Amino acid sequence: MQRSISILIIFLLFNFSTAQTKFGNPEVDPAQIQKNFSGWSAYQNKNIMLSRDFVALHVLSNEISKESFLDQLANGNFIPIRLKSDDSIYYYKLFKIQTNSDTSIKATINQIGFDALKNYKMEGTAFPKFSFKDLNGTEVSNETMKGKIIVIKCWYIHCTPCIKEFPQVNRLVEEYKDRKDILFVSLAEDSPEQLKVFLARKPLLYAVIPDMKIYMNETLDLNAFPTHFILNKEGFISKVLPNFESLEVALAKESKL
Structure with a gap:
């Protein structure tokens, strides 16, 4: 024994x-x-x-x-x-x-x-159906962005970490500007009027969709900001990410698929 x-x-x-x-x-x-x-x-x-x-x-x-x-x-x-x-x-x-x-x-x-x-x-689930207009009046929906990689930033004006990463995410947009199959969209809680005043001082190179508080809280069930989504070309969620650093790594990988 x-x-x-x-x-x-x-x-x-x-x-x-x-x-x-x-x-x-x-x-x-x-x-x-x-x-x-x-x-x-x-x-x-x-x-x-x-x-x-x-x-x-x-x-x-x-x-x-x-x-x-x-x-x-x-x-x-x-x-x-x-x-x-x-x-x-x-x-x-x-x-x-x-x-x-x-x-x-x-x-x-x-x-x-x-x-x-x-x-x-x-990850791997379908992103909820949506159809909104950005601050320029352009329709943004599952259908208009079909066949594209979509990068979505969820934020609001008084979120300090959200604003702090603006220079980094803007640089990311510039890095992928020649990739017509990659689109950058942001969902913001705030009203069009508030956003236009704010973004005049702190530009964001994403397409900005206003009045998204209910959609983010109830449909996406978010409780932390910023939150970033990467959607693949089939409209499924590839990654959900808490900050720019993780977004940069995940997008580099998704862009090569």
Whole structure:
């Protein structure tokens, strides 16, 4: 009996060791990064992009689905850490949150995980039917944009993060200006009058559709802004994204398909 237990332990240790070698070590010390909220937050914002394609690993380095990974971030007691790798694949692994960690870390991760899981579940679904007019009176609908890749930015005038990324998203529009199969549209909560005054000071190169508060809150069920959608040429949601950084990465990939 003792011999069987010893063999089992050796087997588990061997598999754990080879898994660690296969995926590499954590790029930061999981315990050290949890010592204060600001240090963890800086790492999370710079190194972890949950909207991107990545290999998801549980605490014992066994591969799990992305949905399971995000679910455990939303409802569990884990932080995601990227593992070192020599290839171009991203490996994110779950690590237990330490008992002495800042409680704000767990609460923030749960919210980030909840939002990322909600966004992930929208991928592959049809974008709701719509037909609106932008500030120039041009009709924007599923039919008028058929066969195009559509980039949609959801925002409102008093959303500071939404406005802060204007220079970046404008640069993205310029980058793809020769791609006639890529269109940039924005849905804004505010009235045409408010938007015209605001955009005269802070231009946005997207087509801007006003009075979209009810549509965004009820039809799209959004609770975080900005939110970006990328729709493929068949009108299905390819990605739902929380910021410019993740949008830039996802659009580069979608534009090559």
